Amino acid sequence: MALAVCIEDATVERGGRVALDRISLTVEPGLLLGVTGPNGSGKTTLLNLINGLLLPVSGHVEVLNEVVTPASSRRLRRRVAYLPQMAPPDPRMPVLVREVVLMGRYGRIGLGRRPGADDYAAASRAMQRVGLAELADRPIGQLSGGEQQRVALARALAQEATILLLDEPTTFLDQSARADLLELIAAIHAEGRLTTLLVSHELDFVRRICKRIVSLEQGRLTTTAEVAA
Amino acid sequence: MSLGVLAEPFMQRAILACCLTGVVCACVGVVVITMRLAFIGVCMSHAAFAGALVGLLVGAPPLALAFPASLVAAGLVGPLADRSDFSPDTALGIIFASTLGASFIILGLMPGSKAPALGLLWGSVLTAGRIDLWILGGVTAAIVALALIFFKEVQAVVFDRRVAAAVGLPATALFYGILTAAGAAITASLHVVGGLLVFSLIINPAAAAQQLTYRLDHMLLIAAALGIVSALLGLAVSYLADLPSGAVIVVASSVVFGLAFAFSPKRRAVRAARGAA
Numbered sequence: 001m002a003l004a005v006c007i008e009d010a011t012v013e014r015g016g017r018v019a020l021d022r023i024s025l026t027v028e029p030g031l032l033l034g035v036t037g038p039n040g041s042g043k044t045t046l047l048n049l050i051n052g053l054l055l056p057v058s059g060h061v062e063v064l065n066e067v068v069t070p071a072s073s074r075r076l077r078r079r080v081a082y083l084p085q086m087a088p089p090d091p092r093m094p095v096l097v098r099e100v101v102l103m104g105r106y107g108r109i110g111l112g113r114r115p116g117a118d119d120y121a122a123a124s125r126a127m128q129r130v131g132l133a134e135l136a137d138r139p140i141g142q143l144s145g146g147e148q149q150r151v152a153l154a155r156a157l158a159q160e161a162t163i164l165l166l167d168e169p170t171t172f173l174d175q176s177a178r179a180d181l182l183e184l185i186a187a188i189h190a191e192g193r194l195t196t197l198l199v200s201h202e203l204d205f206v207r208r209i210c211k212r213i214v215s216l217e218q219g220r221l222t223t224t225a226e227v228a229a
Numbered sequence: 230m231s232l233g234v235l236a237e238p239f240m241q242r243a244i245l246a247c248c249l250t251g252v253v254c255a256c257v258g259v260v261v262i263t264m265r266l267a268f269i270g271v272c273m274s275h276a277a278f279a280g281a282l283v284g285l286l287v288g289a290p291p292l293a294l295a296f297p298a299s300l301v302a303a304g305l306v307g308p309l310a311d312r313s314d315f316s317p318d319t320a321l322g323i324i325f326a327s328t329l330g331a332s333f334i335i336l337g338l339m340p341g342s343k344a345p346a347l348g349l350l351w352g353s354v355l356t357a358g359r360i361d362l363w364i365l366g367g368v369t370a371a372i373v374a375l376a377l378i379f380f381k382e383v384q385a386v387v388f389d390r391r392v393a394a395a396v397g398l399p400a401t402a403l404f405y406g407i408l409t410a411a412g413a414a415i416t417a418s419l420h421v422v423g424g425l426l427v428f429s430l431i432i433n434p435a436a437a438a439q440q441l442t443y444r445l446d447h448m449l450l451i452a453a454a455l456g457i458v459s460a461l462l463g464l465a466v467s468y469l470a471d472l473p474s475g476a477v478i479v480v481a482s483s484v485v486f487g488l489a490f491a492f493s494p495k496r497r498a499v500r501a502a503r504g505a506a
Contacts, residue, residue: 053394078397086389092495094263094445095388103385107397112378139443140388159396 002065004029004163004195005050010059012045012219019045021219022059029162030193032186034210036203041216043199044085047165050197051080064162078107081156082165088148088172091141098136100151101127104158119158126157130184146177153184164189164196178202182209234468239355246357246365247464247478250421250430251456253369256376257414258435259445259452260407263387268321269306269408271428274415275328276302278424281349281416282335291349292364292416295424299412302328303405332424352423352475354464361420368417372410376449383407384445421460422475433482434459437489440496459485 005027012020052073170178215223280298281291385393394400438452463478
């Protein structure tokens with residue numbers, strides 16, 4: 001079976017220092033992989049390596065059977081949905097929820113082309129799935145933290161990607177919103193068997209929903225643990 | 230004042246220049262303030278002024294040097310804004326002070342009359358010539374066309390550059406394209422409102438529009454309309470009161486912002502929400 005992600009001996013440097021040090025990792029299609037580790041251990045760098053926002057200085061990275069290069073990375077990002085860790089947007093941000101979700105389609109629509117009926121339909125389905133349909137015409141800055149993360153998740157779903165990368169999606173959320181969001185992520189994965197990498201500090205939950213967990217420390221993979229069903 | 234002045238070619242050119250400046254500055258301003266990049270724009274406008282002065286000093290067309298100078302400023306400040314080890318405020322302070330200092334050194338070095346240089350400092354819409362209008366018209370048409378064609382890309386970059394990059398858009402290229410458009414708008418507007426004041430016309434109408442809508446497309450239209458209103462109001466007052474046109478246009482745009490702020494439904498909504506909490 002072809003791998004969704006295959007990283008071999010990859011080293012990544014950021015700001016003149018080694019952020020990932022000769023790591024190797026394989027991810028099978030449909031896997032929900034938990035990524036843990038202390039701050040600064042390289043978790044976000046790992047996600048950025050997989051979606052081509054960062055390139056290795058040495059080693060080999062292949063995602064969805066395509067070698068990640070400067071030429072392929074932007075094309076690849078259309079098939080890899082990424083939710084970066086984000087602070088809440090400006091409350092005055094002149095963008096509606098529907099428009100943020102539709103942004104998930106922008107890469108595949110192409111430069112200078114307008115969204116079509118298919119794109120609007122995909123965005124509506126995604127909003128429906130995460131329970132945001134009635135908030136579609138609200139300004140994004142007026143939503144709660146939990147609702148904004150649901151919008152980000154809907155954007156990723158609208159992208160109809162093959163891989164989903166989630167970077168600390170529960171940051172800035174209260175306990176109740178954190179639990180709701182993680183349940184939603186688990187449910188979406190269970191429905192679509194979307195290959196998912198979840199970076200999170202919620203260790204108990206990560207252990208409960210992930211089939212495998214990898215730990216990073218100072219840019220190195222220190223632990224890979226299979227979780228019993 | 231007789232309305233007959235409206236039939237005068239110089240006034241017709243001034244009115245057209247005001248309309249074009251109002252639109253082009255407002256379009257750029259919407260993007261700049263939504264991305265919270267006001268500091269880059271300030272540096273660009275002062276750098277454009279310094280570049281134009283160099284042009285006057287060496288006998289070259291001022292605007293031909295103002296444009297690259299504004300892009301150099303954007304090229305210096307833009308990447309610094311992305312770096313976590315360097316405060317954007319510090320970069321702003323250094324480049325802002327440097328460009329302004331350089332401008333006044335060039336003014337001091339300039340032999341003979343300083344009137345052309347001061348015209349670039351304060352602006353002089355009533356002396357706008359055909360070439361000024363062609364440049365302004367061309368830049369305005371290009372920026373409006375680009376905004377229409379690449380609206381969704383601009384919207385994504387304005388919302389969050391990381392999100393734009395994550396969905397497969399060339400976010401960095403788009404960001405520098407926006408800065409280039411800002412440089413072109415600032416350069417083309419130099420003659421009308423001047424290097425010191427152009428940035429107010431970029432910020433004020435866009436900030437006023439931001440008080441009135443939550444949609445980017447509506448914000449662009451409202452900002453353009455308020456930019457035209459500000460420029461024409463300023464032109465009328467400056468002509469009637471015999472005051473410097475650039476300065477009065479900027480004050481008019483500030484008044485427009487003040488009114489929008491006072492009657493902002495967004496502000497009222499925030500107040501109501503706070504009261505309910």
